[in-house]
Amino acid sequence: MSLPAAQPSHSQQSLTVRAVLFDMDGTLVDSTAIVEQVWLEFAERYRLDYNEILRTSHGVQAGDTIRRYAPEGADVVALTAELGEMERNRTDGIIALPGAETLLKALPDDAIALVTSADRVLADIRMQAAGLTMPTTAVTAEAVTRGKPHPEGYLKAAELLGAEPADVVVFEDAPAGIAAARAAGMRTVVVGDAGGALEPGMWRIPNYSAVTVKAVKDIDGGHLITLTL
Structure with a gap:
């Protein structure tokens, strides 16, 4: 039909x-406020372009964004788990x-x-x-x-x-x-x-x-x- x-x-x-x-x-x-705060902390830790991360990360799995921007040799699995825990603990x-x-x-x-x-x-x-x-x-x-x-x-x-x-x-x-x-x-x-x-x-x-x-x-x-x- x-x-x-x-x-x-x-x-x-x-x-x-x-x-x-x-x-x-x-x-x-x-x-939005929590997501942007977490990505800002990630960007500042590795001296990355925060605005570029925000431009491409919205709606994308966190692990895919971390894999894209984390410096060479970074533990992507551990970073993804860490950022996930940060997001889970912030609800304000x-x-x-x-x-x-x-x-x-x-x-x-x-x-x-x-x-x-x-x-x-x-x-x-x-x-x-x-x-x-x-x-x-x-x-x-x-x-x-x-x-x-x-x-x-x-x-x-x-x-x-x-x-x-x-x-x-x-x-x-x-x-x-x-x-x-x-x-x-x-x-x-x-x-x-x-x-x-x-x-x-x-x-x-x-x-x-x-x-x-x-x-x-x-x-x-x-x-x-x-x-x-």
């Missing part, structure tokens, strides 16, 4: 899908994006998934700190062999939910995550203004405060979810 394309409704857009996938940091959870200032809690509660749990470059422990900590319920289906860093911008995580989440990529929408904020969603063949809603220019099959919202949901069961027992952005 093919799904209807997005249709304009006054100044809004509506799209109908069978599954909804969310990134976490910057998409559901505002953890973590909040949910406006409307995120309401949207998650309005969506059927068996039709949504979290797909994050954080590991499961960190994801649980940040979602709890933000007051958000973790979806039953979550694809975290340890569940994939290739992190964003590779599409593996999004494709795996769609498979776990029993949805075809063309029937999925992804909410993302970072260029690496957007690239992963697009490579997976999924429609993409960019949250915030850091994702670059929009292409066909992409939308942009500042947050979730104006997003509404209507979810109904189809004849196959799955869900038809209409999101108005």
Whole structure:
């Protein structure tokens, strides 16, 4: 059964899908201050270009960023573990994006998934700190062999939910995550203004405060979810 394309409704857009996938940091959870603080400490320790690290690290697994920037001979595994522990111990200032809690509660749990470059422990900590319920289906860093911008995580989440990529929408904020969603063949809603220019099959919202949901069961027992952005 093919799904209807997005249709304009006054100044809004509506799209109908069978599954909804969310990134976490910057998409559901505002953890910017902590992330930037950890990377600043890393950059200062090794006299690296902090701004360049920030430009390329957002949405990417920490180990991939460390592997890219750490000096030759550095213990990447140990550094990744150390920075991960720093992130897990810092929760001050973590909040949910406006409307995120309401949207998650309005969506059927068996039709949504979290797909994050954080590991499961960190994801649980940040979602709890933000007051958000973790979806039953979550694809975290340890569940994939290739992190964003590779599409593996999004494709795996769609498979776990029993949805075809063309029937999925992804909410993302970072260029690496957007690239992963697009490579997976999924429609993409960019949250915030850091994702670059929009292409066909992409939308942009500042947050979730104006997003509404209507979810109904189809004849196959799955869900038809209409999101108005």
